[in-house]
Amino acid sequence: MALSRLSLRSNRFLKPTPTLLRHVSTDTTPITIETAVPFESHLCDAPSRSVTTSSSEILTFFRDMARMRRMEIAADSLYKSKLIRGFCHLYDGQEALAVGMEAAITRKDAIITSYRDHCTFLGRGGELVDAFSELMGRKRGCSNGKGGSMHFYKKDACFYGGHGIVGAQIPLGCGLAFAQKYNKEEFVTFTLYGDGAANQGQLFEALNIAALWDLPAILVCENNHYGMGTATWRSAKSPAYFKRGDYVPGLKVDGMDALAVKQACKFAKEHALKNGPIILEMDTYRYHGHSMSDPGSTYRTRDEVSGVRQVRDPIERVRKLLLTHDIATEKELKDMEKEVRKEVDDAVAQAKESPVPEPSELFTNMYVKDCGVESFGADRKELKVTLP
């Protein structure tokens, strides 16, 4: 181990090229790490606390989370300079959820989430430039600029958005799981929702159907303890969201620990493919307010926020892990962060340059083949007339 470190260091001296992968360990030998917080389970056996991972995976966590964090900070300043308008819901603090989930699943498993979707989009392989363009309403955006912050989608990566109405994505997610079962695919759907949405009736309706029909649906409650301005103890009689499924098994996970999230998601995928739906409650936290119009300090103290940042920050955790296990040095990680920052800044600059949609785009994609104003033959193949 020491020998390999030495060779790493000497490589750095000999070849000072500023590529990202220069000093990143591509070591994939398995390492086992214990999660700090045990899992709490309901109606099922909790998975083991020992997570199998590797140096390269942990480094990927770090890089991806740093990128997500930087993206959200950049979005914050773009919003304040009025380049992003409307609603902008930021995910910083919750990044561990997005990267941990991605590590456990494939791109054929579906993910659907709410309006806090920037980082999930990135995790699914979305480009920074597409994200920023969409936020700024440019044509280059992932939804051609017509969706906005709350409507990021990426069909080829099975990322189904991006939904503005609280809880409306839950039945959609169960529908995705139904389609997976109908097509006899061995994939699952992760339906993400928040602690606020956990009180929606449609959650329980959809859960009932999913359990009844044995759908491979995994409902993930991202419990960041505040539904906009209302704390969980003020909105839910039973804040144990993983138990609220009643007849559906549940698992409570430390959502700030990317490895715990990975373990839980892997466990959940296996469970869902065999036994039907399962609820995962991710105990996480958001540093920003609910959205950019919410200062985030009227319903919680600044001390609370900074306390969580000091003790539970997901990126710091991974950094500590990397340093203790000698996978990377302090300086290497700082360099990585600098590179990520540059990546994000470049993407922002590129997005700022990209053009706004054409005025004719107002009417495109209303209908397939835009037959709201055109009348097609019954097979939609030939145009018959353009209606006034």
Place this chain on the structure above:
Amino acid sequence: MSAIIQGTGAATALTTLNSKKLVARSRTSLPGVDAGRRKRCIVAAGSDASKSFGSSSLLTLRHSHKLFANAVATKADTSATTTGHELLLFEALQEGLEEEMDRDPHVCVMGEDVGHYGGSYKVTKGLADKFGDLRVLDTPICENAFTGMGIGAAMTGLRPVIEGMNMGFLLLAFNQISNNCGMLHYTSGGQFTIPVVIRGPGGVGRQLGAEHSQRLESYFQSIPGIQMVACSTPYNAKGLMKAAIRSENPVILFEHVLLYNLKEKIPDEEYICNLEEAEMVRPGEHITILTYSRMRYHVMQAAKTLVNKGYDPEVIDIRSLKPFDLYTIGNSVKKTHRVLIVEECMRTGGIGASLTAAINENFHDYLDAPVMCLSSQDVPTPYAGTLEEWTVVQPAQIVTAVEQLCQ
């Protein structure tokens, strides 16, 4: 816009777009009630279809993958098709649904009591036995959730047919229909299509009470991104059902509780109706009466009286509630210069209100009299039979209205 409304000239120009003279003729010439020349629409389905085709000579001229729509229907009792089978409207819907489910394994049905029970109006009778529980799904009573599930499934490529046991129950799913069903294609920049069909019976029945006599077309009509059609005869019920399932857009198919037992002879061969086209029920000269769904029958009843009194009304079943077939309607208005709309929607904010606005906006120069709209009263439907009768438009009122307009 006005360039389109140029009568036959525009139509012939359009024939160059599609070389099917059959279709062009059905649009421009307003054929008389000559059942012998009734144009059957022929479907040359793909290689997996096993239906027998009609023996029209036109079939040989067409490419095998093109379909045609037949917009012209004669009055039900004068249909003189030599081949064909007689059935009731709900059986026609079932036939259409079954044919589409046979044709495309992605089509599934979900709704309350559609499976083992056979459907509360028997539209899905026998389908669960034939296709199994995974394709004909009995859902629990949660419209919001199962409509959302249908839409989620459609995002991946399945084609669910979502049944609301009564259209009024779909109000519980309004969020899913409006925000997700209608808008996802747009907000995702075209990435996802939502080929769902949402169908169910609505309208005023026989003393069903206020909550079960709702006409939801007025609530749904301003949702961008959806198409709405209303069927009224077994022929167009089957055709519209099939077209709606094949459409890549979300379609809401409005059926009517009282029309399920209508009997008509429909062709044996496969056919589809055009989703955006109106149906010319009775050509005429004096006045255009626009109607849809159950009111078509009240209008035809009134038409008998009117004909005896010497009037010649032109009756068009608009069928397509969103978007309106302003092409057919426009041609008619230009001919008769008087319009009467007879609908079952409420007066305020109903389909008739929108149609009045559309006609006034587009055809104002051709009108000799203000557009008159007869609609239901703005009241919850009462239970008492006599009162309920007075909430909807009756044939006598239609006759009076026509006489008033044609003075």
